[in-house]
Amino acid sequence: MQRRISRKTVRLLYYPTAFAAGLLGGWVLAFVGGLNPAIVPVISAGIGLLVAFGVPIWQNYYINTPKLAIEISSIKRVLSDSTTIAIHDDAELKVLYGEKRRNYSYFGEPELFGRTGKNSGETIDNLQNLLELAKQRLRDLPAQIEDRKRSVEQLRAVNPTALTRYQVDSWNAPLSPEVEFDPSNLETVASDLIKAYEKRLETAEKSYADLQTNLPIAERRIEIVQQELIRKNSLFTVSASLINSGRTNTAIKVPALLRVLIGEGNYIDIKLSLKDFENKSEIAASGTRIVVFESLEISSLPEEDRALINTYWGQSVRAWLLVEDIHGGIAKSGYIAFAEGLYQKIIYDRLARAAST
Template identity: 45%
Template sequence: MNKVSSEKKSSLILAVALILGLVIGMVLYMALTKIGDYSNVISAFAGALVAIFIPLWQTYVIQKSRLSLEVNGISRKVSEKAKISLDEHSELVFLRKIKGREARTPFFIVDGLPKRTPPDRAISLDELEDLLNKAKQELKDAPEKIAERKANLEKINSFTKDNFTKYECGKLNRPLHPEIEYNPENVESTLEEFKKHFEESLSELKEKHEELQSSIPAIERKVHQIKTELIENRSFFEISATLINSGRLNTSIKRPALFRVYIGKENYIDLKLTLNDFEVKSEISPNSTVVSTFSSTDISQLPEEDRKLINTYWGQSVQCKLFVEDVHGEPSGSNSIAFSEGLYQKIIFDRLAVVATSHSI
């Protein structure tokens, strides 16, 4: 049921009622001018009708809620319960190393010996993409770090036992843990320790840079493959909508909602939704709006045929609508939007761009 059509119908009925009331009033006036003896009785009867009619009119026509809704956008997200095991994919070896460096699990004393619990290798898609971004950042930073290590090595080679002081030793020690101790009795050995450290560090950085250069493309392809599989099988939909109450009485909507995707003549897919933050977002005051979010269940719970249809038509220009029901059982339908993320916003941006172009400075 379309809420806009219902409001137009109510307005039409109101207009007809006003015209009909005017005609009846004119007829009564003409009758009263011809009937003198019963004019008081008829006037009293008409007054009683008006006295009864006005409160009923206010209650059922004026003092009521008028709910409408507009879908602002639709997004598709991977369920947080969907996990990826880094150990199952050989392409993600470098990401396992990053995860291992970041793991700081607590240790426990078992039989008098400290033992750590193994880090959890099962991660979410967001964590996987975060690890990929860190690997790409390390690849980006590697040339600068290699150049820095080369500069440090050249600086160390420029020192001799006569010009290498404790102060210079302190400057070189700043990034080192543990530090190399300055030995005034044998400065050459101190310089050799620094030289050995920075040569090993430079060699490790070069190896890491080569590994990143060869691994990143394969990692990106694998992450893309995993993301595609999760979206097609373990995702859910979030619909953002503005609920508008243009009436004079507050109203509330029920938690369940329906999102229908029209894929052809008399063909559609129904997604069952629930209102997020129901206790806060369900009530709409008179002449006010509430921006709410509805979430679907994981599409893995849908029949396989419906999942295939969703994956086929997602991102296409097929239309879809949101339907809700208020506490009085009155259904309301939203505007139509494309079954695609960001397309509705793009249409609005394009319209605004046209308006902005027409308003030249």
């Protein structure tokens, strides 16, 4: 960590320096005047002065100071929560709309559907969740179709004249709208129940065919969209441990810098900001703080820098993190690969080697 000499230290140095200069000047004048002054008292006074003032200065500057070190835990490239995709505007993703409707209607919020504008978009995480729901539905539908076929066959075998209100209510349980019970026209009631269950069967079969055809297309589309958004709208989060091995508390400032070295004299600077500054900036003496820094979306960077980031992210290039504390000291981390998960892999490999021995 780079240190700057504080004003307090400069003031402390001023007085002994002036005293020593005066002492030396007086001795020189006495010597020139022929008084033949002794040098030993001057040397003794100088040594005493050095000890008297030097020790407190040394203690203040080297001992009772923060000593900040940084270790990067991970670098991630993510999309912000504000990055959304409108399902309804993308024909290849419309197959997921049914999963969204079923998911939200379960929570009693069908009014969400049909909206336009910002609220109609879905984040990548939500799209992945909808995709998983659709895959699960695809796995469940064959059993549901067989169950509905059996229900239709059972209804066709029912004697209409023997239908009771209790039986009709039982058959009505999964139906919306329900078939009305009319004791004077039981044959029509039975016929309406059969039609309703045949429609349920037809809906399940159509849904199964739709998912079989369009779900792989939607999955590929999500992958393409995600890569496009990451290239244009992603941001970086850097997790790091700040270790203060000094005897004085310190705090870091909000701005930080991630420098990516991509060649001899060639680099990219990514500006970061400390998240949760109010609670995370201070590091106690002999203490450690886990912090997270976050950049703006890379769309805010010059086009040349965006192209370099997209080219070298995940490649064999190195990056390091720099922060400044409230005393003006600059702390630098060690190098880390400019890639997600590679640092963790290195740690796992070290642990595996240790386990083998």
